[in-house]
Amino acid sequence: MDRELFSIVRGPVDPRCLEALASDAQGGIVTFLGVVRNRSDDGRAVVGLSYEAYEAPAVREFETIAGEARARFGEVRLAIVHAVGELDVGAVAVAVAAAAEHRSAAFDACRYAIDELKRRAPIWKKERYAGGESRWKSNE
C-alpha cells in the first residue's frame, strides 16, 4: 500500500494528487471529488466551509476503508485525500480515487470509500453563511 495516497492536507485538495494512482495494469479509474457548494442542504447561502480532523486516526480510517474495499471488490488501488482548514465555495474538500482492471470494481470501491468516509472518519465540517453566522454540521 502506498501510504502517501491516504492523507489529510491543509487547504483545498489538488485533484492531481490522485494521478499517482494510475498504473499500466489498471484500465478503469473512478474519482469522486467533493466540492464546496454555495448552498446548504436547508437552502442557506454558504460562503465557505471549515474542516477539522483528528488527523492520524482519520488517515488510519482511510486505510482501513481501503482494505475493506479490496476485500469486497477485489484487486483495486485506492487514494483518499481530505482537506482541513478554511475552504471557499468551489474548492475540493475530499478526493477519492479507485483504480482497477475493470470499471465495475473501480466504481464500487470508490462509492464504498466515500460513503464510509462520511460515515466514520473523524472529520468535522462547519458551514459559514453569507450573514456571518456559522454552524457545525454532522452527518447524523
Next chain:
Amino acid sequence: MDRELFSIVRGPVDPRCLEALASDAQGGIVTFLGVVRNRSDDGRAVVGLSYEAYEAPAVREFETIAGEARARFGEVRLAIVHAVGELDVGAVAVAVAAAAEHRSAAFDACRYAIDELKRRAPIWKKERYAGGESRWKSNE
C-alpha cells in the same frame, strides 16, 4: 447543454478537459477514466490501442446518453470525451464526468454514461500486441 463537453479528440484525452464541468452549485463530481492497459482480457501483452469513430454520430450519441442520464437521475451535468487515433499504454482513451448536487446521482449518471457509451457509441478499438499483430475488438 454545453456542447463542447461532448467530443471526440485526436490522441489521448487530457482529463483536465473535464474541469469545465464544475460549478458552484454542484457538490459531487464523479469521473471515469478509461486507460489503455498493458494486457488484453485474454492475457496478451498489449503495446497500444487504435480507435476509430463515426465522429458526428458518436458525439450525438454522447448527447443522447447524457439526456437519458438526466431523465433517470435528475439534475446532473455530464461531459463525455473519447479519443481516436493511436494510444500508448497508460493513455486515457475515454473520460466521463458527472456533476450533481449530491453524490449519488453523480455516481449513477457517470456509470450509466460509460456503460451506454461502450454499448452503443459508434467507436471501434484495435489492440496492438507485442509481436506486431493487431486485432479489432468488439464489446459483443
Next chain:
Amino acid sequence: MNVRVVAFASVREILESSPRSLALPRGARVGEAWSALERLFPALCAHRTSVRIARNGRIVSLEESLLDGDELALLPPVGGG
C-alpha cells in the same frame, strides 16, 4: 447515381479506402449497394450478418431506397471505451 461509402474498423480495412464513391443504378436500395460492395470486395461477405448500415447518419434496413449523394456508413459491432 453515386453514394458516398464510409466504413470503420475491420470493414474499412477491407474497403481499402474510406470514404469512397460507389456508382449505383438510379433508385437502388441499401441491399443493392451492399451487394455491389461484396462483388468489389468479397471479404465483406463474412461481415454481412454483423454490420449495421446507416444512411445519412441513421440506421436503416436493406430495403431503404437511396438517393444520389447519400452517405452510407458501414458499422461493425462497436467496441469503444
Next chain:
Amino acid sequence: MNVRVVAFASVREILESSPRSLALPRGARVGEAWSALERLFPALCAHRTSVRIARNGRIVSLEESLLDGDELALLPPVGGG
C-alpha cells in the same frame, strides 16, 4: 497525574483551547475526566450523550482507567466529506 485532552468542532470551541492539559487523581477513569471537564466548561453537558471519547486513539467507555500522559480525544458526531 495529567492527561492531554484534544477536542474537535463544537466541543473544541467549548474547551477554548485544544490540546489542553487536565489534572486528575491517580487512577481516575474516563468518566471522571469528563466530569472534571464539565465542571470547568458547563456547556459540555449538552454534548454528554453524543460525544465519543478515544483514549490514545481508540474509542473507550467511561469505565476505562487512565494513566498519566494519556491522550483523551473528545469526538462529536462526524461530518466529513
